[in-house]
Amino acid sequence: xxxxxxxxxxxxxxxxxxxxxxxxxxxxxxxxxxxxxxxxxxxxxxxxxxxxxxxxxxxxxxxxxxxxxxxxxxxxxxxxxxxxxxxxxxxxxxxxxxxxxxxxxxxxxxxxxxxxxxxxxxxxxxxxxxxxxxxxxxxxxxxxxxxxxxxxxxxxxxxxxxxxxxxxxxxxxxxxxxxxxxxxxxxxxxxxxxxxxxxxxxxxxxxxxxxxxxxxxxxxxxxxxxxxxxxxxxxxxxxxxxxxxxxxxxxxxxxxxxxxxxxxxxxxxxxxxxxxxxxxxxxxxxxxxxxxxxxxxxxxxxxxxxxxxxxxxxxxxxxxxxxxxxxxxxxxxxxxxxxxxxxxx
Numbered sequence: 001x002x003x004x005x006x007x008x009x010x011x012x013x014x015x016x017x018x019x020x021x022x023x024x025x026x027x028x029x030x031x032x033x034x035x036x037x038x039x040x041x042x043x044x045x046x047x048x049x050x051x052x053x054x055x056x057x058x059x060x061x062x063x064x065x066x067x068x069x070x071x072x073x074x075x076x077x078x079x080x081x082x083x084x085x086x087x088x089x090x091x092x093x094x095x096x097x098x099x100x101x102x103x104x105x106x107x108x109x110x111x112x113x114x115x116x117x118x119x120x121x122x123x124x125x126x127x128x129x130x131x132x133x134x135x136x137x138x139x140x141x142x143x144x145x146x147x148x149x150x151x152x153x154x155x156x157x158x159x160x161x162x163x164x165x166x167x168x169x170x171x172x173x174x175x176x177x178x179x180x181x182x183x184x185x186x187x188x189x190x191x192x193x194x195x196x197x198x199x200x201x202x203x204x205x206x207x208x209x210x211x212x213x214x215x216x217x218x219x220x221x222x223x224x225x226x227x228x229x230x231x232x233x234x235x236x237x238x239x240x241x242x243x244x245x246x247x248x249x250x251x252x253x254x255x256x257x258x259x260x261x262x263x264x265x266x267x268x269x270x271x272x273x274x275x276x277x278x279x280x281x282x283x284x285x286x287x288x289x290x291x292x293x294x295x296x297x298x299x300x301x302x303x304x305x306x307x308x309x310x311x312x313x314x315x316x317x318x319x320x321x322x323x324x325x326x327x328x329x330x331x332x333x334x335x336x337x338x339x340x341x342x343x344x345x
Contacts, residue, residue, distance in 0.1 A: 022298075022326055027257040028330060051281055054105075056108055060133055064168050067294060077285060131180035155180075158202060213236065238342065267334060268345060274339075290302060
């Protein structure tokens with residue numbers, strides 16, 4: 001499936017239809033049943049160590065695996081009012097990490113203010129960056145801004161060779177990504193002793209589980225250093241979630257049932273116990289609260305009596321809330337597990 005088809009975002013199944021597809025599959029038992037057999041149902045949060053802020057769906061790229069269904073024509077964008085609610089909440093808590101994502105979060109007009117205010121509050125800030133945004137004329141000083149505020153950059157790079165990266169992200173993206181990584185390296189990112197953290201993210205190209213994280217990191221480190229003189233701190237392997245564009249790809253290519261069966265067969269109780277939703281609170285561009293960014297894209301807000309909007313934030317009711325789960329959660333619990341910080345086990 002080419003990017004031209006993927007760009008027809010209005011034709012993607014709505015969240016309600018995606019939820020029905022995932023719930024009706026015969027390829028795997030209901031996820032909650034598997035959790036029950038592992039002694040983990042119902043799943044509850046263990047606290048809030050990460051506040052993940054999704055600034056919207058606007059992006060300068062249209063990637064075939066994107067669970068956000070982001071792109072250049074998306075209009076969903078966090079307002080200043082909602083951004084202020086997020087900052088006000090942070091000021092009343094001791095949540096240590098702010099994880100900013102999108103779309104391309106840097107394109108939101110509130111991005112830099114969120115970074116500056118969160119850093120003033122003493123929080124560690126992460127920017128989930130697609131790399132090519134750093135080369136846009138409108139973002140000419142973005143890399144320097146990130147370095148000045150010591151923002152951790154978590155950068156998507158599907159592979160260390162052009163063909164696989166461009167197949168997933170678009171023609172020419174690999175070359176631009178390498179240029180952006182070289183820019184970050186020149187500023188000190190990924191260089192030992194600089195204090196500027198640069199982590200890479202690897203998603204498989206196709207209906208496969210990611211390879212072992214340690215071996216993949218070593219391979220990326222060797223090849224990127226040899227071919228491009230690049231350095232980075234760590235590499236995270238993340239499973240492609242069966243939602244949005246990747247779900248469409250699975251259905252159209254006839255890989256859906258097989259992929260879901262593969263995920264379910266690889267269910268790992270240890271990975272399930274350490275899933276990111278247990279220590280993360282996710283807020284959408286409109287202020288709605290979710291257990292994770294994936295639930296956000298399936299329109300599955302926080303439930304079971306906990307507050308559902310950032311304006312109603314209540315730490316006591318949210319830090320041990322019951323997690324909303326579904327069959328898409330097999331993606332985070334297969335094999336070594338998958339979180340926004342890579343493998344779990």
